[in-house]
Amino acid sequence: MCGLGKRCFPQRKPNLSPKTLLVSLILIIIFILVHLVYLDRTGAEKEIVHQEAAEKQPDFSLGTTHATPSSTPNSITNALPSAEPHLTACGVPVQSGPMIKVAHHKAYVIGSYVEHRLSSKTIRTVAIVFRSEEVQYYCLLCCDGRNISAAASLDIHSDHFEYDYGTADITCQVPTTCTTPAYVAITSQTHEGGRSVWNIQSFQSVGNQQPRTENFPYAFTVCISVMYDYMNVLGLVQAMEMFKLLGVQKVAIYKTSCYPDTQKVLDYYVRQGFVDIIPWTVSSYIEVARGWKKSDSPGELEFFGQIVALNDCVYRYMYESHYVALQDLDELILPLKEDNWTTLIPQLEEIYQHHAGFEFENNVFPLSLSSNKTPENTPDLWNQFEGENILPHVYRIPNDPNEFNNFKVIVNPRLVFKATVHGLLDSMGGTVRVDPKIARMYHIKSYPSKYFSPESVIRDTRLWDYADKLIPAVSEVLRQALNIQ
Numbered sequence: 001m002c003g004l005g006k007r008c009f010p011q012r013k014p015n016l017s018p019k020t021l022l023v024s025l026i027l028i029i030i031f032i033l034v035h036l037v038y039l040d041r042t043g044a045e046k047e048i049v050h051q052e053a054a055e056k057q058p059d060f061s062l063g064t065t066h067a068t069p070s071s072t073p074n075s076i077t078n079a080l081p082s083a084e085p086h087l088t089a090c091g092v093p094v095q096s097g098p099m100i101k102v103a104h105h106k107a108y109v110i111g112s113y114v115e116h117r118l119s120s121k122t123i124r125t126v127a128i129v130f131r132s133e134e135v136q137y138y139c140l141l142c143c144d145g146r147n148i149s150a151a152a153s154l155d156i157h158s159d160h161f162e163y164d165y166g167t168a169d170i171t172c173q174v175p176t177t178c179t180t181p182a183y184v185a186i187t188s189q190t191h192e193g194g195r196s197v198w199n200i201q202s203f204q205s206v207g208n209q210q211p212r213t214e215n216f217p218y219a220f221t222v223c224i225s226v227m228y229d230y231m232n233v234l235g236l237v238q239a240m241e242m243f244k245l246l247g248v249q250k251v252a253i254y255k256t257s258c259y260p261d262t263q264k265v266l267d268y269y270v271r272q273g274f275v276d277i278i279p280w281t282v283s284s285y286i287e288v289a290r291g292w293k294k295s296d297s298p299g300e301l302e303f304f305g306q307i308v309a310l311n312d313c314v315y316r317y318m319y320e321s322h323y324v325a326l327q328d329l330d331e332l333i334l335p336l337k338e339d340n341w342t343t344l345i346p347q348l349e350e351i352y353q354h355h356a357g358f359e360f361e362n363n364v365f366p367l368s369l370s371s372n373k374t375p376e377n378t379p380d381l382w383n384q385f386e387g388e389n390i391l392p393h394v395y396r397i398p399n400d401p402n403e404f405n406n407f408k409v410i411v412n413p414r415l416v417f418k419a420t421v422h423g424l425l426d427s428m429g430g431t432v433r434v435d436p437k438i439a440r441m442y443h444i445k446s447y448p449s450k451y452f453s454p455e456s457v458i459r460d461t462r463l464w465d466y467a468d469k470l471i472p473a474v475s476e477v478l479r480q481a482l483n484i485q
Contacts, residue, residue: 076229077263089183090142095202099281102186103199106130108285110308112184113208113315123184123206125170126312131156137170140185140198143178150175159420162294165286165301167308181206212319218249220341221321224329225309226280228256234387236265239329241473245466247342254280254309261482268481280309310419318413326419327408333360334462335439344439356429357411361436366447369395369457375467379475391467393444395457408441
């Protein structure tokens, strides 16, 4: 009908020819097919699909080669996984790790690094694997915006202490078509409908792109693995300031958890650029033991995954630090005739004609024994904080020269392939034991009294030689880090 005052036109039925209907139908089908292909390529799992026949990739098989969020006052601050939410590689998110799960397998990637010391360029990935699981791993590389795959070799370290999981190296040769292997994912190969499917959820940046032989950013780096439920604020500051006096320029701490005041101290040193915190979230994925003997310390992986952290630290700082020390926070390697490591290490290289690494014999100073006399000017301020003051503990349990005595090492990381808690499993040149009259390790710890006689201990006040510089430095850090007036 036409309204009043409006002109009316006769209505006509649309005249659609069969040809027009056919074209429209074809366009609709094409739209649906394009939409399905898009969904297939950008699904939630972000799986990467390689059409092997179409791409005709060569066979790259490889033989075996050798500051955190604030917490409430009484809570424990846990490590958080490091993420780079806005960085992608080949359309896949990049995660800085560690602890990137390998899809469909009981394996976790810690860190990936270019290996420059072999006959051909290789990527070495430090990982945790379930030892009984047999898998053919692959490296999926993002090179210049393209995905390139290479078969990988698995080498499980021998120091697993019979736990289900162990430290492992996953290595793959870098294909000649990949000039710069900037990102890598460890995966396995599955087959669906005649095609190879690589299920990955994130890439990881590949470190150590450029090797160095000199002009290292740091002379000495200390690797601390691992920190868990840590509350010894005073001991932490004393250790950090002693490291500085010894010539250390960087401390890497693999942190699981700590108390709030400890976190404030860590944040202080991170702001200084002296400490790097590597979030150590292994216990969120694997049941970690609190010891080394499976019958006494149940779990799936040795002592908080300490060994894998040490190996990652060696590779992480391989071309950043001239030397790396593998030790704990309650251990101090002290020269007896020199003041610091800067003059000690060149002297040791001259004495032993050795450059790979040096073993420093462990000497226990029991916390149950302390001296009534301590260095002058030890402030009352220190009594306000959790932790043990190391300065009163100057009584050393003598080592039996006929028995094996444990040790910790300072090493040239570029000569190391595999590290363990006490020394190295695989290196170029091995390590040598340093005469304890030249330098030794001071290990201030709880120690059962049944294992020593108080009459046999030796008074050793070498630590006091550092007191004049140590005491004011520790007090200043406590004031600044914890805002004490």
